[in-house]
Amino acid sequence: MAWSSSPASAPRNQGLVIPDDWPGYKLDLFTFPHHYSEDLECVFIPHGIITDRTERLAKNIMNDIGDNYITVLCVLKGGYKFCADLVEHIKNLSRNSDKFISMRVDFVKVKSYCNDQSMEEIQIIGGEELSKLTGKNVLIVEDIVGTGRTMRSLLSHIEKFKPKMLKVVSLLVKRTQEGHGYRPDYAGFEIPNIFVVGYALDYNEYFRDLNHICIISEKAKAKYKV
Template identity: 60%
Template sequence: MASFLQISDDEKGHDLDLFCIPRHYESDLDKVIIPHGLIMDRTERLARDIIRDMGGHHIVALCVLKGGYKFFADLLDYIKVLNHNSDKSVPLTVDFIRAKSYCNDKSTNSVKVIGGDELSNLAGKDIVETGRTMQTLLSLLSECNPKMVKVVSLLVKRTPRSSGYRPDYIGFEVPDAFLVGYALDYNEYFRDLSHICILNEEAKEKYKM
């Protein structure tokens, strides 16, 4: 079972005034729930775990855009540092896929995958994947006969809507709230926010499509 850092349902979070928040978002957020520094420290540990488990394999790191790009880049930076400074290193190549499943704050029942025409190149490879809408993507990947697939997700949400799927590597288990920041968006806003924050109800209306 994957280990993770749990953010409890009654977590009070942190006052926005304690952090550097872009002025254009100050009125849109309830609180900071995971500060950027904590995200980075946890990501560094995930990188170490991946190197420990998969050292010696050639890994194709597949990023799920757009929400996964910051986590993906930071995770790969930590893996690169470990490759440079460790006896066990991982040959690494990267690829990208885009998946879209949200409209406003509601998850749709369909996942739109963009960029899957190159997945045939993954046959026989070890794949580490980052992102959210995993089951559709895992089904697509299985058709390409990869040697092994491991999923890394920064966040797993506790929600009654969950299918029960759990990634192989988890950063944080979080409450069932709509989270933005660190490349997670609400209708394309808030990707430029460094911390992971809870979006308030007024902002959901303000940025509604």
């Protein structure tokens, strides 16, 4: 494994950097749903590494905003597995820590992709409930940040309701030429500008049931295209 780790002085929002030339792991080293055997190029990030990195993010969040009541706002659908695992890690840490985070979990759905392309118009579904965030400490849990355009739109919408605190944790951050300079407060992994699936990240609603994060084949993109 040749991933680069951030130096101690680097900002936490950089995440664990996976280089552009990372080839991933051969599929036959792991188990996954057999019906996807012809649809994947490789296992890009194994589930066990995702779990360990998520636990570290939970510890960072505890250290920063412990002893607070927070509303965890999960961005559906791709963020649900990451959110569930992150919240569970925070709960476990809270039981054995001098700090404690009391959490309420809510959900918002954001649609920004068709096939593997980002859409111009971003749809926020469930936004009518966001008025409850006024005066609250809010932690947005996202699966992946690409150009940052979607998250900037969501943040701008939520800020209208004047939350007390607003932070973002994203499992993945892409290195893109179209990036708008946005970085979440906490990031799990920084990855190349590739389309990945699994661990609830989908391609037209397929591949959410993969435990690992994988690279989808071009053949599969054509197969499941809408």
